[in-house]
Amino acid sequence: PPLSPCPTPPRSAGSCRAPSPTRPSSPGGCGPSTTRGPPPGAAKGRARPASSCTTARCPTPRSSRPPTIRTTTPGRPAPGSAARSGSPRRPRTSSPSPTTSSVSRRGWPLSGPMVRPRSASCRRGPASRSSPSRRRTGRATAARAPTTRSGSGKGPPRWPGGKLADAAGSRSAVAENGTAARAGAGVTFGAPAPSGTPLTATASLDGTGHGFLTPGAPVVADTAKDFAVGGWVRPARVDGTRTVLSQDAGTGRAFTLGLTQSGAAPAWSFAVGGARVTGGLPETGDWAYVLGQYDAETGTVRLYVNGRAVGEETAAVPVAGEGDFQIGRARGAQGYRDRWQGEIGDVRAYDRIVVPDELTALATRAAQRVGHWALDTAPDGLAPESDGGAPLKLGAGASVFRLDDDPCDPFDPDCFQDWPLEGDGHLRLDGVSGHAATDAPVVDTSGSFTVSARVRLTDDAPAAPMTAISQGGEHGDAFKVRFDPENSSWDLVLAHADEPGAPETVLRRIEWPDGDSGVGHRVTLTYDASANQVSFYVDGWKESDGGTAAFDAAWKSTGGLQLGRGRTADGWGEHLKGVVDSVYAYAGVLSETQIRQLP
Known part of the structure; x- marks a missing residue:
């Protein structure tokens, strides 16, 4: 029988997440089950099952306080310090990803004499x-x-x-x-x-x-x-x-x-x-x-x-x-x-x-794409960049999953076939040592940039923080996006310097773990160097209160782009147990509309 949506009492009751007042409600959190269409490259007519939840998976009561933007020294934030009732996820869009031609502006170079104004x-x-x-x-x-x-x-x-x-x-x-x-x-x-x-x-x-x-x-x-x-x-x-x-x-x-x-x-x-x-x-x-x-x-x-x-x-x-x-x-x-x-x-x-x-x-300067990794293949352990740029080198514990040539029927109750998050494959990471990385930095973290990836966690109750994507230096990360199980949140963390114990700025978005089902979340961060502002988006949306923060401590990282791990006091750590797909990097800041168009 079809699953019934969870009730939506007031936020103070804390039993289920109510629709966000700042954007239309959409499937996600608790609600009826949905079905995702076939992924690109799959046989016509097949559909990919998306995650669903029953009333048994309704979240437990949490604080109704809004998420915080904080500058802290490294270490665990106080339990529940930023927790609040989550907001429904925005439906994913099938619109093509933004390109440099999708934004236009006016301007002329210095090449002739002045003309009187019209x-x-x-x-x-x-x-x-x-x-x-x-x-x-x-x-x-x-x-x-x-x-x-x-x-x-x-x-x-x-x-x-x-x-x-x-x-x-x-x-x-x-x-x-x-x-x-x-x-x-x-x-x-x-x-x-x-x-x-x-x-x-x-x-x-x-x-x-x-x-x-x-x-x-x-x-x-x-x-x-x-x-x-x-x-x-x-x-x-x-x-x-x-x-x-x-x-x-x-x-x-x-x-x-x-x-x-x-x-x-x-x-x-x-x-x-x-x-x-x-x-x-x-x-x-x-x-x-x-x-x-x-x-x-x-x-x-x-x-x-x-x-x-x-x-x-x-x-x-x-x-x-x-x-x-x-x-x-x-x-x-x-x-x-x-x-x-x-x-x-x-x-x-x-x-x-x-x-x-x-x-x-x-x-206005339009953002320029500097990297896109579809993560559909990894010949010789190298996941190619779409335009021939630097590949991602897979480490131990990392592999690329590809869709079978003859997948089972997703509507068959005995079908346990996995599906790529995007395209024909995705990157699997074991949570122990699994990672993929470029040899050199992809974005200049001292200037304006945008980085985005689709991520799904394997566990529905992770035991420790797990980093999905990062780029940093010898001691710390100029940025990293990680899941924090203590607050059940995706966090954007920015160290103020490449030094041990450097202060951090943290932006937080409450979301439940995926439990190895569904299409995961698209996490996106932007840094606007001209405004000294960082913003954090999950599934194309940022919190109206807490999605953007002032940040004037940007520094130029020297390390490569990392998938599945981040810097800790003991070296590499916070390994991700889950999958990553469709990674984008831009020099410059994508608009909110462009971010929502990312697949």
Whole structure:
């Protein structure tokens, strides 16, 4: 007879998990049994049984407190410290995995002279808050979104082109229309562009007196009215004061956008008249989209780094600036100074306040896939990467399970055939020594990245923590995702340094063990270096309270990607007894929609 769903009393009763108030309820936890369709590669018409639960498997009462985000020293958290009633799992999607082409943005490289802005309308909307952030995005502030106002505005002047059209050795950037921009001898065209953007090249400035570009005319027509300037930049040096964009005002400048020193560290900077706002952390060799704007209505200046406001909104009294627009230098009493060393691209200037959606599009970098392991085969003990990248080397206690050529009927009560979680196979790990690993790091854990895997536990009552996926160094893991039986939770754990006993940040999601049945869970973590934030998703969803945390202690791991084990005080440990399948790694942060599209 069909199984009856478990009752759903109030959370305080603790007998069964109620649907989450933040997303639609879905099969999972306790409820009627369901049947999963055939896996890719299986014979047509066969279906794969999914896990089900009876009333006998209803969870025992647990605390209703929300999951915690904590920074701790290594060691076991207090029993039940983060437990709460779990929320139903989201149904899996059969949508294809996201690719780099699934996200688009606008942008043009530095390759020609400025053009006057075209007309466009913008609206004033209510200010919104963005999350406080530190380090790369500056000191913690309750930053508001860029402000727009009613009336007509003007579009951006652009230096357009899918690639640089200037011949090698050219001393000017060809204009789309208008006056060409003269380039000093210290400018090299065809420099690298930020990945994940439409830009194919930028201009490199050498930091000498010859490293500049100028159209020989002003670009911001009236510095007493609304205006904004910005572009993609990658500093080769972050010492001293260095200018990205400026406009002459007699023997001074009307405004400057660049970097300066703030205490003992460099900071991005935007100055109008005698007022300056600083924030964020420029890092040598790291790309950033920087934009400064002046709001004539409020008489204030704001600075944005990678689409987020940094520093404090500052009152300013503009000065008339009818001189030439400058790229890579600023005017001083003794001539030009504060020269930029590094790359600059996609330079834009606006005679209005920037619309929030525009700023987001300008600063967005699409995630780039750097690894995918289907784990369907492992010839000679090597599970290949789908695009020919680094394989995963299987250790003792690890094997790849493949579907039989003639599997039994899943509806036959005597059929005990296992099914791959995805595709034609999955990785089996014995919980003793089983693991698979690459020889070198797959993601740069000091920058933005996304890692995801589908995992199913063999036991329904594991005795000790088990790590599904990790990447770290000699003493600790820059990240690891593990199951903690003490709290019946999947945990994302991030060590603050590659040192014994380093503090850890932990994000937690309550889920019951699988008991070697069903399709397991897809666990996904993201780290956004521009916002210094980590997020943790299980089956495509993160907790509305506790799914994201501030994290400003990222470090660059030196070890390979690990499946089935993690670093402990005694070396390798926390071996997983279960199966792992369909592992993805990205440079950059996938959107929530893309994460839900992962198989």
